[in-house]
Amino acid sequence: MTSSAAPLAIAVFDIDGVLRDVGNSYRRALADTVEEFTGGGYRPSTEDVDRLKGEGIWNNDWEGSQELVYRYFEAQGKPRETVALDYDEIVEFFQRRYRGPHPTDPDQWTGYITQEPLLVEKSYFERLTRDRIAWGFFSGATRGSANFVLQRRLGLSTPALVCMEDAPGKPDPTGLMQVVDRLIAQNSLPEGLPIVYVGDTVADMQTVVQAKTAYAQQWWLGVGVLPPHIVASDDAYRATYHDELKRAGADRVISQVTEFTADYIQELIQA
Numbered sequence: 615m616t617s618s619a620a621p622l623a624i625a626v627f628d629i630d631g632v633l634r635d636v637g638n639s640y641r642r643a644l645a646d647t648v649e650e651f652t653g654g655g656y657r658p659s660t661e662d663v664d665r666l667k668g669e670g671i672w673n674n675d676w677e678g679s680q681e682l683v684y685r686y687f688e689a690q691g692k693p694r695e696t697v698a699l700d701y702d703e704i705v706e707f708f709q710r711r712y713r714g715p716h717p718t719d720p721d722q723w724t725g726y727i728t729q730e731p732l733l734v735e736k737s738y739f740e741r742l743t744r745d746r747i748a749w750g751f752f753s754g755a756t757r758g759s760a761n762f763v764l765q766r767r768l769g770l771s772t773p774a775l776v777c778m779e780d781a782p783g784k785p786d787p788t789g790l791m792q793v794v795d796r797l798i799a800q801n802s803l804p805e806g807l808p809i810v811y812v813g814d815t816v817a818d819m820q821t822v823v824q825a826k827t828a829y830a831q832q833w834w835l836g837v838g839v840l841p842p843h844i845v846a847s848d849d850a851y852r853a854t855y856h857d858e859l860k861r862a863g864a865d866r867v868i869s870q871v872t873e874f875t876a877d878y879i880q881e882l883i884q885a
Contacts, residue, residue, distance in 0.1 A: 619746050620746065620804075621746045621747070621748060621801070621803055621804070621807060622745065622746040622747050622807075622876060622879060622880070623747050623748075623807055623808045623809070623810060623879050623883065624747070624748045624749075624750075624794055624797055624798075624803065624807050624808070624809045624810070625742065625747050625748070625749045625750075625809075625810050625812060625874070625879070626749070626750050626751065626752050626790060626793050626794065626797075626809065626810070626811050626812070627749065627750075627751050627752075627811075627812045627813075627871070628751075628752065628753055628754075628811075628812065628813035628814060628815075628818050628839075629751055629753040629755055629760055629763060629764070630753065630754075630755055630814070631813075631814035631815070631839070631841035631842070632733065632812060632813060632814050632839050632841075632871050633732065633733055633734050633763060633764075633768070633871065634730045634731065634732055634733060634763050634767075635730055635731040635732075635733060635841070635842045635843075636730060636841075637660070637841070637842055637843040638726065638729065638730075639712060639725075639726035639727055639729060639730045640675055640712065640726075641660065641663055641675075641843075642711070642726055643675070643708050643711040643712040643725075643726055644658070644663060644675050644678060644679050644682075644708070645657050645658050645663070646707075646708075646711045647679040647683075647704060647707050647708045647711065648679050648682045648683055648686070650707055651679070651680075651683045651699065651704060651707075652683055652686045652687070655686060655690075656682075656686040658682055660843055662682070663678075664844075664855070666678055666681065666682065667815050667816065667817070668816050668858055669816070670785060670815075670816040670817045670820050670862065671785075671817065672817075673754040673783050673784045673785075673815065673817040674754055674778070674783055675708065676701070676704055676705045676708055679704055679708060680699060680701060680704050683697070683699060683704075684697060684699070710725070711725060711726060712725050712726050712727055712759075713725045713727055713758075713759075714727075714728075718758075720758060720761075720762055720766070723762070727759060727762060730763070731842075732763070732767060732768070733842070733870060733871060733872075734768070734871055734872060735768070736768050736769045736770065738871075738872055739768075739770060741875075741876075742875075742876070745875070745876035746876070747876060747879065748797045748798075748800075748801050748803060749773075749774075749797075750773060750774030750775065750776075750793040750794075750796065750797050751764065751773055751774065751775045751776070751777075751793065752775075752776050752777075752781075752789045752790045752792075752793045752811070752821075753775070753776075753777050753778075754777070754778055754783055754784055754817075755777055755778060756777060756778050756779065757775070757777045757778070757779050757780075760775055760777045761775070774793050774796045774797050774800065775793070776789040776790075776792045776793045776796075777789075780792065784815075784817040784818060784820070784821045785817050785818075785820035785821040785823070785824050786821070786824065787821050787822075787824045787825035787828050787829065788828075790811060790821055790822075790825055791825065791828070791829050791832075794809055794832070806833065807833065808833045808834075808835055808879070808882075808883045809825075809832055809833060809834055809835065810835045810836070810837055810874075810879065810882070811825070811834070811835075811836050811837070812837045812839060812871060812874055813836075813837075813838065813839065814838065814839045814840065814841045814859075815859075816858055816859065816862040817862075818836070818838070819836045819838055819859055819862035819863040819864045820862050820863060821836075822834050822835070822836035822863050822864075823836070823862070823863035835865050835882060835883070836863050836864045836865050837864060837865065837866050837867070837868060837874060837882070838856075838859030838860070838862075838864035838866070838867040838868070839867070839868055839869075839870065839871050839874075840852065840855060840856065840859075840867065840868070840869050840870075845869055845870070865882065865885075866882060
C-alpha cells in the first residue's frame with residue numbers, strides 16, 4: 615500500500631471455496647476417507663458434506679471425516695464409543711489422497727491438490743493493493759496446502775497468513791485477529807478501519823460474529839461467497855445456501871470473490 619493515500623479497509627480471505635475450487639479435491643478426499651473407514655458402507659454426497667459444514671463446527675475436514683464415520687456407525691446402531699477409529703490413520707489416509715504418496719514434500723505432490731481450479735488471479739490482489747485495501751488470509755487449511763496455492767500457484771510472496779497450525783479452528787476468531795494485527799503492523803494502518811472477512815461457510819461467518827464480541831473495538835463485516843458447486847446448483851439449493859450464510863452472520867453474499875472490489879467495499883461500509 616502506498617503511504618500517500620489513506621487506506622480504505624482491511625480484507626481477510628478464506629482460501630478453500632473462495633480462492634480455489636475444492637469440490638473435487640478436499641471434498642473428494644473427505645468422501646474417499648469416509649468410504650474407506652466405513653468399509654465401503656457409505657460415501658457422503660456433496661449435499662451430505664454441505665449439511666455437515668452447515669452445522670458451523672466442522673471446518674477441519676479430518677475431523678469432519680471422522681464425524682461422518684461415527685454417524686454412519688451410529689445409524690447402524692453402534693455407539694461411537696465402541697467404534698475403533700484412529701484419528702492419525704484418518705489424517706494420513708486423507709493426506710495421501712489430497713497430496714499424494716509423498717505428503718510432506720510439496721515438490722512431489724501428485725494428489726487432488728494439483729487439480730484444483732483457481733478462482734482468482736494474482737492481478738486481483740495487485741488491484742486491491744492499488745485501491746488501498748490491505749489483504750491477508752485466515753484459513754483452516756494446513757500451512758503447506760495454503761502456501762501451495764498462495765505462493766506456488768498465485769505467485770504471492772510472503773502473504774500475511776494464519777492457518778491450521780497457528781490458531782484455534784473457526785469459528786474461534788483468534789486467528790482472524792492475528793492476521794489483522796499483522797496487517798496493521800506491516801502497513802502502519804490507522805485504527806478504526808473496516809475489517810471484512812470473506813469466506814464461503816457458516817463457520818466463516820460465525821467467526822465474524824464472534825470477532826464482534828471478542829474484539830468489539832474493531833469494525834467487523836462478513837461477506838459470504840458461494841462456492842463453485844453451489845453456484846452450479848439449482849436455484850432452490852443456491853438460495854438455501856445463500857440464506858444459511860446470511861443467518862450465520864454474512865452482511866452480504868456474492869457469487870465469486872472477484873465481485874469483492876474497492877467499489878463493493880465502499881458500498882458495503884456506507885450501507
